[in-house]
Amino acid sequence: MKKFSKIGIVGFKDKSADLANALDQIADWAVTHPKVEFFALDSLKGLAKKPIHVIKESGLSRMDLLLAIGGDGTVLSAAHIALGHNIPILGVNAGRVGFLAESRVEGLAKTLDDLLAGDFSTRERMMIDAVVYRGRKVVARQTVLNEVHVRAHMPDRMVNVNVAYNGTCLTEYWADSLLVSTPTGSTAYNLAAGGPIIHPSTPAVVLTPVAPSSLSVRPLVLSLTDKKLEIVSAVERPLDLVFDGRTAYEMKVGEKVVLSECKAVTTFIRMRHTGFVGALREKLGWTGKPRLA
Template identity: 35%
Template structure:
């Protein structure tokens, strides 16, 4: 590892402090460190735009939580650059490595003794007539949701060329296996092992109780046409970016060409993280 990029949760002073310590630790071992620009400015150092760093490094270190990692994963995009996520608070679903494990984990990475989990990402495009309006790459989910005062939305759903149903609901979640433990779980959807080749379509507060989440192959293309008039409806990507929709807009979601490579914790497996986060077995 000759070059490592470092990102941090800027609203967390501890993350900025740890970033400075990581920077010094890596440089003392002959590693060139590329700090995200705003983070570097907080440290009175020079940095690089976040979107340009992944193409210049062998590894990205993210200091913060799952939300910070998800944001960085979108910037990494198709590049086969592993992400080492360090959670500075409670254990995260994605940021498995704790602060106490940070430097031993970095030692293993520098010596090449680490493994990664390849997490599927989703590509989503919004079409309005023949025009492509916007395109998103997400690690967790795409969500179509109504505004606070809007009525139930009709969402006509197709899987490839087969009509699925018209959901009448407050919204719809299309989640990857990684995203199955996020909004999908809160909406009553299933937990999906991140190694499985599928994604899930989950209605939010459906009008018909028989409208249940459905898992589809990762080779499928899910197409949703939203049908409404005079309502506030929006699409959000990973809960972080999005835009308003218009009646008749079509949202297409499919598996992305490449996934996100997450450096695995050597001390915790996926099911231990799941047990801990969801407090299974506690009384």
């Protein structure tokens, strides 16, 4: 059974009214469990109380577990901290609609008790490696948990891109923008853009054009297992690549981005009372057929 003796806390105090409550619960719990140390991201300085330590982001890469307290954006930040360090993440929902932050602030002390007792499971989420080439030279590289968003560099312009799948021309997209989302990202911007929800264990990505010019263009689900997607501008204009809604790169004319399945995964802690199917019903308000009076 995995032991958690050093737990990192990721949160942003301007993002959630419940964050202070969660930190207070953790501080109280830590007093009675001195063998477990807590280290909070330095953005929480002034909010995290003793015995919680405040450290820089680089220090969180040495944790046994990351607690991401907030919404899905906070969980994404934790995932980027954990990348390459094999650190599991537990999302604690202190936001609005969060599919990644499954646990609740209420009862956080009980959640910590369950963690200590080993009453949890883990699940792995696929990621996408995005590599930008200028000729044969690699000029940019990012790994994403949610999506790669391809949009026009100039404001109020549409994107016109050619997409190839495993070396074969797939189609030309002309739309406001184009999303390439993982199953994790399928419940984020992809869902708002009308794309399908993909179960987290499905090894696939979905291409979703945002407001396409052609009615025949629809979201497309593809496997990336041992396959690649290649995206290049179909016109002499630069594009912006936005990675997980956080980092943007200006892809210049003549450059291309190649997307493949990342060999690493993001590992999430799943408490016994949570699950993806339940989250769909709760967060999307699925009620089934109308009940008769």
